[in-house]
Amino acid sequence: MPAYEPPVSEVLSVLREVLVPEAEGLDLPTLEAVLAEGGRFATRVLAPLNASGDAEGCRLEQGAVRTPAGFPEAYRQFVAAGWPALSQPERWGGQAMPRLAQLALDEMIAATNFSFGLFPGLTRGAAEAIARHAAPELQERYLPQLVSGAWAGAMALTEAQAGTDLGLLATRAEPRRDGSLSVTGSKIFITAGDHDLAENIVHLVLARLPDAPPGVRGISLVLVPKFLPDDQGRPGRRNAMAAGALERKMGIHASPTCVMHYDGAEGWLVGAPHRGLAAMFTMMNAERLFVGIQGLGIAEAAGQAAADYARTRLQGRPPGVAAGPPQPILAHPDVRRMLLTIRGFTTAGRALALWLAMQLDRAEEDAEAEGMVALLTPVVKAAFTDWGFEAAVLGQQVLGGHGYVRENGLEQMVRDARIAQLYEGTNGVQAMDLVTRKLAAEGGALPHRFFALVRAALQAAPEPALTEALNRLEAATRHLQRKGAEPAEPGAAAAEYLRLFALVSLGWMWLRLRAAAGPSGLPHHRRWRQAADFFFARLLPQSAGLAAAIAAGPATLMVPAEDVF
Template sequence: MPIQYEPPVRSMRFILDHVVDFDAEVAALPGCEDVSAEFGEELLSMAGRFCAQQLLPLNQSGDRQGATLADGKVTTADGFADAYHAFVEGGWGALSGEPDYEGQGLPRAFQIMLDEMVSSANMSFGLFPGLTRGASEALAEHGSEELKAKYLPKLTTGEWCGAMALTEAHAGTDLGLLRTKAVPVGDGSYKVTGTKIFISSGDQDFGNNIIHLVLARLPDAAPGVKGISLFLVPKLMTDDDGNVTGENGVSAAALEHKMGIHAQPTCVMNYDDATGWLIGEPGRGLNAMFTMMNAERLYVGIQGLGVAEIAVQNAVAYAHERLQGRGPDGTGPAPIINHADVRRMILMGRSFVEPARALAAWTAIRMDVAARHPDDATRAAANADVAILTPVVKAAFTDMGFETAVNAQQVFGGHGYIWEAGMEQFVRDARITQIYEGTNGVQAMDLVTRKVTMAGGAPLASYLGRIEADLGEGASELEASLLPAARAALASLRKASAAVQADTSIDAMGSAAVNYLRLFAIASMGWMWVRMAAASLEHGDEATKTRNLALANFYAAHILPQAGALEAAIAAGPDPVMALPADLF
């Protein structure tokens, strides 16, 4: 059966209306007065059709054909260039961009939901606009007025693409080891020379410019990360009107041979005396680049969600169609959706996707509050929520998204391992989301070393207090299973948080980090299930009530109890992890 995809716009509208209260939270913000959940549904319906009709058909063919490289130029898979131009012409690249630079200025919740659908339909394609938006945001926050005026309008619309160049072969996560150099010319520009690896969207054949944000060292730079600066290096040189005047010293030296996302050109990039311009202050390049990296980390988390959604949809369709074994009445062969273990695998994915989508929407609203609210303290509090949730969304959504893709493949049995069914591609594509933009272990360390302890732990306390307020007395249907389980998970998270804050030794944090992040995510999504289940009882039709309460109760029975085990592992401390001598592994 061919891969199918139904954009989950109905679920998105329910979340906007009843779970995150979009109209009340966002419509009062400056610049958002004319938007509503109803408008969002219309917009997302159009976006969903684009994804299903134009991007999904290129997903499997792009995976099989891949990108190719000849004479330093990349050719993308058939149909990708046309699809990208259609994406830009449809205005999808500019959705949440700054109106001052040709953007539409729409709320982040709409952007994140569009990102999910693009990731479901064609994850390789989605990296082109996703990286472009990240580059735009970094330039908008840190670039000079001259650079913003020249490059931001075309980046914001997607007419030009963006890429970020961090990694070097000898320096992975430790960016302090990078060697790429930038030498001032004397006219305000620099000559950038070096080689970067793993550069997604490093080159393509869309016929447009590609704006690389490159980390490099000035001649007198200090060692380590304090000596890193950020440079804007275009593939093509242009005049002030955007007309191409010649090529820059930027070329793709090789394409990485990867497990997945074959249609995405992941390049080894050479910068040979390439002309570039400084973004931000000298020696503050990593600070500027983190604007793009944090945007991309949220985007990657949504990729995990998007792959999980389409994988589950196809597992459900197959489970209804595949006949095997006996049904509840003892007759057969029966659709395998009747079998308890098949149901368990599908429910594991579906009970993750729904609260993850709600938590992503809640995070997106906090991003808009942080950017738009007139009150300084309110903006700061919202920004703290986003800072805490960024590593959680990136790591937990991609870990659970990969697990969901594996379970969905398992529903297909042997057919899931064969490429014709399309399920093995979801597994291969989803795997990179746990690695790039900072591995999930790095995200977990960020959470325990920086986010949990920032401002003396006050932002964390505020976030947990918000959850606790929503877990008060509820309807009897929720008191039977969901609310007690969600309260127990929150209690485990509080105890684990206290343990993490009490022992800040590197071994203690390192041994606790991944377990703590997963516990944080499980409790946070339990909170979202409480909101969704309560909203379903109050606002849902019978099908919505039945479905969401059953999913919530499954989550309460099968997922939330994991919180206690994770709390126990964290409480054990670093000794079980560090006891074995390295030479005995």
């Protein structure tokens, strides 16, 4: 497999030349140094463990989960270098770097070792939920350890009978005399529920108190550590919880997906009683953005590997050439189509993600920025993971038979990328969130605030294809805002609507990238300009078919009788 090149220069070019108003005030030299070091860690420490970790996988030995060889040492190096604290608040020992630094690091980790990134990604999400919702004494006890990476985090939602419908969960939390809770129940699909990387693992568990009303309004959030901290704050006695099994999965073999059993485990309430789902959404939304970036990272890695192969693989001759020696397959139109399709996502997707990260940093003090984060979170999670998987498959296709065998790496990328479309709420759930909740936000004004940003960019740099796509998106939005109360209308349109929204969002960034490039002959400007032309001519026209499907309504979905299926 060819060496991966961290896209640090691309990140800095986008910030210096494209997102100029938004990036004002950023310390770009420091950011560049940090990301360069992060890229070195990803390529020198994590990448060499990717294939071996996939081949070895995790194992459960006498109730303890063991990660593949090299992973514990890599994690110790990761913690020693301070990477878990990169974007965390200084109050808890963090470095308070901007979120875009975290995003860029997450992308490079996903590109080089998809499984490894899940451990710190989940820990960061748990820390955010505790910081926002837990009592001060819990924050003081747990946040410094989580922020440093000495302790890890996990979230425990799913049960065998309660997946997306969390109102069905049955795990119980019984009050104890000392004010703590006794948690009893079983959870499935718990990523990093147990492992040997960190000295303690802090679970955020959804459970029901004895007086809980039925449904999602009766769910509470409980902090349950693997080891109960002693008087000095160190891991003490083992809590009454354990991994009962590991799932046998299609991919991410180096990340343990656990069946967890809680047998009267001691825990503490996070947030208000029966309001646990709202508190958990702090972690879930953080994870959804993180997972979207995983899609971006795998697409970048697949695109680089496929382009390297296409430049060196000699097969056939280009169009119009009847004789002569074989030429690199990069000369063939269909190979170029696949490579440009991958780039059509990665370059503009990275720019969109950087823009969103800057909105995230402003969200606590800026309601408009908070609205943009809420609106685009399901878009980034679903579209980026869809396109990430599609990019991995396209990269595999470029390699042909060599993409189907393990030693070239694309086969693992396809398997690893697939999970991102499923966890943290399947992409269908993200689409429903977009069309039911986000389109109604701010009295229906929220999406139109985003569309105004795209309109303003079009006024500065007209592009007919994007204007037409935006018109279709606005019309589909008005249609769904009118029809949203009808039972099947949102669900019938959701997937196509989210894809349409995402295409326009990428188009907005391609417009800005091409405008920044101008007529310059610099290599990265040529790439931006020519990839933008491809996107507007070959990818954005998909908006017409998506708009037609949305307009068709639910009839052809809901009329067929059960025997049709």
